[in-house]
Amino acid sequence: MVRVADLESGKFWKHIGMSTIVGVDGITRIQLTVNEDLLQFYGNLHGGVIASMIDSAIAVVVNQQLDSGEGASTIELKVNYLSSISEGTLWAEGKVIKKGRNVVVAQGELKNDAGKLLAIGTATFMVRQMAR
Known part of the structure; x- marks a missing residue:
């Protein structure tokens, strides 16, 4: 099984x-502090960083629910960007809606330190048996 540390x-x-x-509260969250290297041309955090944080937060919670010998990969990701971001520390958290045998x-949600919701996303992961 893939661990969060992995x-x-x-x-x-x-x-x-x-x-x-x-x-x-026992929930594992993804943290990132915005820096200049992550900003796009207009001075806002690049959308790919936001999507990566949401995808990663979801991956953490999905992997915590897998059985031994299973792995999971993102097969679909949708992100809604709710606010521009140019600075601060960000937090992303994931929640499993439904775990099936294969999918x-x-x-996921992305918030700032003040708790403002900045982006939301949904993802579908494919569950697969890991090679031994």
Whole structure:
């Protein structure tokens, strides 16, 4: 089974500065502090970073629900951008809506430190047996 530490140790996560934080409520969230390197031409956080945070938060919660020997990959992702972002610390959290034998449907939210909802997303993951 893929562990959160396995996901977090990926080069892409490190490249954009994502990390995981387990809250006092036991929920694992993705954290990222906006920096100049992540801004697009107009000075806002690039939409790909926002989508990556939501996808990663969903991946964390999906992987926590897999059985031993299973893995999961995103096969569809939809993101609604609700507000522009140019600074601050961001938090993304995922929630599984339905886990089937082969497919998992889940949702994610991205908020700032003040709790303002900045983006939402839904994703479908394909469950597969991991090679041994």
